[in-house]
Amino acid sequence: MSDLCDLTGAELSAKLAAGETNAVQILESCQARVEAVDGEVGAFLTLTPQLARERAEELDVYLSTGAPQSAVAGIPVGLKDVLTTNGIRTTCGSRILEGYVPPYDSTAWSRLSGAGAVLVGKTNCDEFAMGSSNENSAFGPVRNPWDLERVPGGSSGGSAAAVAAGEVVWALGTDTGGSVRQPASLCGVVGLKPTYGRISRYGLIAFASSLDTVGTFTRSVRDSASLLSELAGWDPRDATSIDAEVPDYAAGLEGGVRGLRVGVIAEAFGEGVAPGVSASVRAAVDRLQALGAEVGEAHLPHAEYALSAYYLIAPSEASSNLARYDGVRYGYRAPGEHADSVEMMFATRGRGFGPEVKRRIMLGTYALSAGYYEAYYGQAQKVRTLIIRDYEAAFEGFDVLVSPTSPTTAFRIGEKADDPMAMYLNDIFTIPANLAGVPAISVPCGLDEAGLPVGVQLTAPVLDEQTLFRAAHALESDLGLELRPPILAEL
Amino acid sequence: MPVEIDIEHVARLARLNLTDEERARLHDQLGVILEHAAKVGEVAAADVPPTASPIPRSNVFRDDSPEPSLPLDESLRHAPERQGDRFKVPRIAETGS
Numbered sequence: 001m002s003d004l005c006d007l008t009g010a011e012l013s014a015k016l017a018a019g020e021t022n023a024v025q026i027l028e029s030c031q032a033r034v035e036a037v038d039g040e041v042g043a044f045l046t047l048t049p050q051l052a053r054e055r056a057e058e059l060d061v062y063l064s065t066g067a068p069q070s071a072v073a074g075i076p077v078g079l080k081d082v083l084t085t086n087g088i089r090t091t092c093g094s095r096i097l098e099g100y101v102p103p104y105d106s107t108a109w110s111r112l113s114g115a116g117a118v119l120v121g122k123t124n125c126d127e128f129a130m131g132s133s134n135e136n137s138a139f140g141p142v143r144n145p146w147d148l149e150r151v152p153g154g155s156s157g158g159s160a161a162a163v164a165a166g167e168v169v170w171a172l173g174t175d176t177g178g179s180v181r182q183p184a185s186l187c188g189v190v191g192l193k194p195t196y197g198r199i200s201r202y203g204l205i206a207f208a209s210s211l212d213t214v215g216t217f218t219r220s221v222r223d224s225a226s227l228l229s230e231l232a233g234w235d236p237r238d239a240t241s242i243d244a245e246v247p248d249y250a251a252g253l254e255g256g257v258r259g260l261r262v263g264v265i266a267e268a269f270g271e272g273v274a275p276g277v278s279a280s281v282r283a284a285v286d287r288l289q290a291l292g293a294e295v296g297e298a299h300l301p302h303a304e305y306a307l308s309a310y311y312l313i314a315p316s317e318a319s320s321n322l323a324r325y326d327g328v329r330y331g332y333r334a335p336g337e338h339a340d341s342v343e344m345m346f347a348t349r350g351r352g353f354g355p356e357v358k359r360r361i362m363l364g365t366y367a368l369s370a371g372y373y374e375a376y377y378g379q380a381q382k383v384r385t386l387i388i389r390d391y392e393a394a395f396e397g398f399d400v401l402v403s404p405t406s407p408t409t410a411f412r413i414g415e416k417a418d419d420p421m422a423m424y425l426n427d428i429f430t431i432p433a434n435l436a437g438v439p440a441i442s443v444p445c446g447l448d449e450a451g452l453p454v455g456v457q458l459t460a461p462v463l464d465e466q467t468l469f470r471a472a473h474a475l476e477s478d479l480g481l482e483l484r485p486p487i488l489a490e491l
Numbered sequence: 492m493p494v495e496i497d498i499e500h501v502a503r504l505a506r507l508n509l510t511d512e513e514r515a516r517l518h519d520q521l522g523v524i525l526e527h528a529a530k531v532g533e534v535a536a537a538d539v540p541p542t543a544s545p546i547p548r549s550n551v552f553r554d555d556s557p558e559p560s561l562p563l564d565e566s567l568r569h570a571p572e573r574q575g576d577r578f579k580v581p582r583i584a585e586t587g588s
Contacts (some may be wrong), residue, residue: 101569135535190507196546197546211545236553240544240546240548240551308528309531311527312531319505323506327571328571328578329566329568330570331570332571337581339582340581340583341581344580349505349507349508350508351508358507359518362498362502362507362517363524365504379532381542382531385539385540385542386539386544420520424524435545436545437544437545439547
């Protein structure tokens with residue numbers, strides 16, 4: 001049985017245009033699903049039922065006048081709780097921002113809102129987007145709809161789970177080292193990290209500014225393309241946003257992969273990759289070949305240093321960005337009498353931040369400190385250059401690169417919680433694209449022996465999302481997977 | 492070999508109160524993470540320039556024209572403590588001698 005909330009955005013848009021349904025009915029379908037599953041899944045930190053209802057009613061009146069209908073009009077969405085929403089609390093999954101209500105909208109949300117999207121709520125995530133399992137949220141974990149004992153991935157775990165379970169049709173996340181693609185892979189949905197700067201970061205509460213990218217969760221590649229067309233573009237409020245024309249990304253989807261040069265990243269099939277993951281990804285590559293792609297072996301020789309570079313660069317930037325949480329202007333302040341302001345800041349930050357955030361602040365502070373800066377942060381920036389050169393060389397021979405998104409499928413809650421290095425290794429295949437700023441997408445390509453989703457990652461050169469979508473759409477159409485988490489069978 | 496870190500010193504720089512248990516755990520965990528991270532020293536030679544941003548942009552200016560800013564009350568709305576039109580904090584300097 002399929003409810004409205006299980007359809008894709010493109011299907012819902014068509015039904016809206018044909019007058020077969022309306023925005024209120026679509027919203028009610030998602031809200032009923034939230035009611036049915038979110039007690040167990042825990043994807044949301046804040047629900048906005050009244051605002052959503054008002055928005056959907058307004059939209060139905062507007063559309064009934066025959067006004068033009070955008071691709072996002074009437075589509076229920078979830079927003080990761082690191083994207084600011086005017087008048088709606090935004091916590092970053094952290095005690096230090098508990099109860100914070102921003103006075104402004106993030107550009108990503110204001111674009112969707114302006115085009116008629118309906119906000120269902122704000123989704124759970126690892127604190128300040130730091131994590132790969134969603135276990136670092138100060139407000140409790142999210143559970144994977146495919147197996148409630150397992151993590152949904154992270155840090156955008158709530159967004160991924162909400163889309164997988166039909167609680168929303170689309171969701172936004174953020175991807176600094178894989179935080180959209182890895183949870184998309186673990187939850188069996190499509191996750192896009194576009195080119196750095198393609199979507200404005202204004203109102204994305206900063207973690208690591210040179211890596212942070214707004215990304216999307218959808219249940220089809222077509223939806224991913226339509227959504228990017230709405231989100232992308234230059235923003236005077238983000239000096240790093242790219243001033244380049246935004247194509248209609250959905251227009252070129254059907255072009256196929258005949259003659260497309262597909263490079264399989266050789267280094268991404270070694271030790272530590274689960275057999276079920278390798279097998280599914282290799283089978284996907286075979287399908288691309290059968291569809292006419294020219295498949296060869298690609299190399300990113302410095303990728304093995306990417307994780308090391310990332311765990312110096314990202315924490316360094318984080319330690320600087322998170323210096324703003326000082327208990328002075330907004331957010332949490334440690335209660336009690338303080339001898340002076342500095343002591344108040346020590347106490348506020350000591351109590352307000354959770355363990356993973358403290359770990360990264362400490363790591364970054366150390367890497368930037370006198371005497372260590374050159375050996376750690378300085379060297380990491382040089383490795384970043386080498387990784388960018390690796391991609392440039394690889395893209396001379398190939399149009400698209402392929403690897404697993406994550407070395408494993410969803411792991412059990414608690415399994416890696418006490419071992420930061422084991423947790424960091426989840427992002428080994430996603431991190432290089434953040435360091436180089438190139439776009440990458442995770443597309444479901446099968447289930448492993450335990451029935452858990454596997455994702456394949458496609459990567460393209462800077463600003464070539466069109467090729468990414470074309471290849472991903474060809475693969476998705478050919479595989480024709482029917483992905484429905486078991487939790488929905490019981491409804 | 493795990494890297495030896497002066498946790499007390501780094502925590503001071505980061506303005507972070509840590510419990511004894513946190514200090515002990517971070518000492519061990521950061522030592523292991525930094526041992527792995529130190530691999531960056533193996534490859535990047537002196538002739539490789541550093542990259543700070545993947546898609547560098549410079550001199551991004553807007554027109555020098557005034558725009559409305561956040562109203563005062565809105566700015567102060569979330570202040571943990573407020574006094575009139577100011578953020579109130581515990582004392583920030585030694586009182587005179």
